[in-house]
Amino acid sequence: xALLEVKKINLSFGGLKVIxxxxxxxxxxxxxxxxxxxxxxKTSVFNCLTGFYRPNDGDILFADRSIARRKPHKxxxxxxxxxxxxxxxxxNMTVLENVMxxxxxxxxxGVVGALFRxxxxxxxxxxxxxxxxxxxxxxxILDQKDRYANNLxxxxxxxxxxxxxxxxxxxxxxxxEPAAGLNYDEKERLVQLIHRIRDELGITVLLxxxxxxxxxxxxxxxxxxxxxxxxxEGTADDVKNDPHVIEAYLGKDENVAx
Amino acid sequence: MKSxxxxxxxxxxxxxxxxxxxxxxxxxxxxxxxxxxxFGYAALAVLLAGIPLIANNYILEVLSNAxxxxxxxxxxNIVVGYAGLLDLGYAAFFAVGAYTTGxxxxxxxxxxxxxxxxxxxxxxxxxxxxxxxxxxxxxxYLAIVTLGFGEIVRIAARNLKITGxxxxxxxxxxxxFFGVELxxxxxxxxxxxILAVIAVFAAYRLQHSRLGRAWQYVREDEDAAxxxxxxxxxxxxxxxxxxAVFAGIAGCFFAAKMTAISPETFTFSQxxxxxxxxxxxxxxxxxxVIIGALALVFFPEVFRAIGTMRILVFGIVMLIIMLYxxxxxxxxxxx
Numbered sequence: 001x002a003l004l005e006v007k008k009i010n011l012s013f014g015g016l017k018v019i020x021x022x023x024x025x026x027x028x029x030x031x032x033x034x035x036x037x038x039x040x041x042k043t044s045v046f047n048c049l050t051g052f053y054r055p056n057d058g059d060i061l062f063a064d065r066s067i068a069r070r071k072p073h074k075x076x077x078x079x080x081x082x083x084x085x086x087x088x089x090x091x092n093m094t095v096l097e098n099v100m101x102x103x104x105x106x107x108x109x110g111v112v113g114a115l116f117r118x119x120x121x122x123x124x125x126x127x128x129x130x131x132x133x134x135x136x137x138x139x140x141i142l143d144q145k146d147r148y149a150n151n152l153x154x155x156x157x158x159x160x161x162x163x164x165x166x167x168x169x170x171x172x173x174x175x176x177e178p179a180a181g182l183n184y185d186e187k188e189r190l191v192q193l194i195h196r197i198r199d200e201l202g203i204t205v206l207l208x209x210x211x212x213x214x215x216x217x218x219x220x221x222x223x224x225x226x227x228x229x230x231x232x233e234g235t236a237d238d239v240k241n242d243p244h245v246i247e248a249y250l251g252k253d254e255n256v257a258x
Numbered sequence: 259m260k261s262x263x264x265x266x267x268x269x270x271x272x273x274x275x276x277x278x279x280x281x282x283x284x285x286x287x288x289x290x291x292x293x294x295x296x297f298g299y300a301a302l303a304v305l306l307a308g309i310p311l312i313a314n315n316y317i318l319e320v321l322s323n324a325x326x327x328x329x330x331x332x333x334x335n336i337v338v339g340y341a342g343l344l345d346l347g348y349a350a351f352f353a354v355g356a357y358t359t360g361x362x363x364x365x366x367x368x369x370x371x372x373x374x375x376x377x378x379x380x381x382x383x384x385x386x387x388x389x390x391x392x393x394x395x396x397x398x399y400l401a402i403v404t405l406g407f408g409e410i411v412r413i414a415a416r417n418l419k420i421t422g423x424x425x426x427x428x429x430x431x432x433x434x435f436f437g438v439e440l441x442x443x444x445x446x447x448x449x450x451x452i453l454a455v456i457a458v459f460a461a462y463r464l465q466h467s468r469l470g471r472a473w474q475y476v477r478e479d480e481d482a483a484x485x486x487x488x489x490x491x492x493x494x495x496x497x498x499x500x501x502a503v504f505a506g507i508a509g510c511f512f513a514a515k516m517t518a519i520s521p522e523t524f525t526f527s528q529x530x531x532x533x534x535x536x537x538x539x540x541x542x543x544x545x546x547v548i549i550g551a552l553a554l555v556f557f558p559e560v561f562r563a564i565g566t567m568r569i570l571v572f573g574i575v576m577l578i579i580m581l582y583x584x585x586x587x588x589x590x591x592x593x
Contacts, residue, residue, distance in 0.1 A: 088481065089482070090482065111496065114464045125467075
């Protein structure tokens with residue numbers, strides 16, 4: 001049984017059809033990519049999966065439960081984390097505080113805990129800190145933890161986002177263009193990191209990416225969409241040679257993207 | 259993964275550029291004196307506790323009022339400073355507390371101390387009533403709704419029989435504390451001082467907690483906070499309710515001190531005044547908010563000699579501060 005199953009979802013904004021009867025599935029423990037030309041609706045798909053948009057119809061099953069009408073925070077609690085295409089860090093907070101936000105949905109202390117600091121609250125705070133530091137260590141920027149997020153170089157800000165998503169302890173992580181703006185070395189390390197996320201942490205990975213080199217290198221399965229509709233799927237080699245894909249990317253009046 | 263790319267950008271200095279307004283000398287002295295802060299707190303405690311021995315009634319009146327505003331401003335700071343929600347009707351929550359005590363003691367003869375839990379419950383309820391349906395709104399709309407709510411409470415108090423209509427309630431019973439009736443100004447000086455200390459303590463602990471961080475996440479970026487699994491409506495509602503409780507409790511003691519309350523105490527300008535204290539000192543920063551509240555009370559007293567001109571001067575000072583220090587007078591603490 002697939003971990004994530006998208007069943008014929010549709011989404012329109014007014015008269016504009018953004019997602020057109022799209023279905024796909026992500027198997028547990030896989031690394032899967034969703035690609036497509038600019039404006040194909042990839043980020044809209046992510047927004048549907050994470051509850052920011054509600055599909056007009058169709059269903060989304062995550063671990064066999066429907067999440068199509070759930071609120072974003074409930075979906076994250078359920079084990080589906082995401083990163084944003086344009087960095088969305090809490091800029092005026094430290095790196096560690098940013099990552100600690102991920103543990104919010106795994107902990108429970110409220111007003112009483114805050115005011116009286118009973119034992120359970122102290123243990124919980126220590127746990128939040130520990131898990132967050134582990135996540136920073138995992139992405140390799142633990143030494144930056146006390147700096148303010150907006151003072152970090154761009155590549156490190158990306159890593160803060162990854163660490164923050166990992167800190168929600170997800171079963172599935174959605175990366176929205178994780179390689180955008182990274183240099184060659186950083187991309188190499190991203191490839192390693194994605195493999196480690198799957199192999200060491202056992203987290204399934206679904207990513208949207210424009211860097212075809214990276215996609216072809218790490219994806220075990222690729223879905224190609226265009227105009228919100230799935231045009232191809234398969235392994236890297238299948239997709240590369242698929243005439244529909246070539247047409248979508250290199251077609252008459254498209255800008256060359258691949 | 260420990261080794262970082264050597265070709266990456268050079269490290270920026272640790273001190274951030276957010277606030278360079280504090281002179282290096284002041285910063286140095288603040289750091290040097292930091293280890294001795296316990297003595298400072300002790301000296302301050304002795305000073306504040308000893309003031310009634312030497313001060314006259316006028317000074318005690320002003321200071322009680324100042325502590326009272328510290329509580330209100332710290333309460334509003336939770337809503338505005340921590341959670342980032344603009345509230346233009348905060349006086350309504352303060353009215354709920356004051357009227358709860360007023361009505362229960364004068365109409366029903368309830369002991370003052372028992373009215374406090376009632377006020378807490380009612381103020382929370384008021385927080386939920388105003389917050390529940392409106393917190394899905396974004397800031398500007400929320401501000402308008404809270405403004406309306408503040409006016410509804412005041413006008414309701416003005417027109418209901420139980421609240422005494424426009425003339426308000428008189429003859430509110432004085433509380434008795436271990437056999438002593440609290441009827442001297444220094445009693446209220448201490449009462450409000452203790453409330454203010456509790457408020458500072460509570461605000462500090464809330465700020466440095468899971469909940470306090472959640473408020474900051476929501477304030478910085480609502481969507482990102484939601485994506486991290488934070489229920490933004492619940493977190494905001496919580497800020498609203500806690501802010502309301504601060505004001506409710508302060509309102510109870512206000513009613514007891516004045517023995518008479520009227521709707522005109524809880525006007526829109528009262529709400530604005532409290533908000534001013536928060537913004538003036540620096541939203542979200544406890545020492546700043548305390549200073550803001552004190553400035554609010556002391557300023558008109560110090561400039562009493564110039565009569566109504568002082569409102570003008572106050573306005574000009576506000577303008578200057580907002581132009582040159584929009585983040586408030588208290589410096590940001592950065593490491």
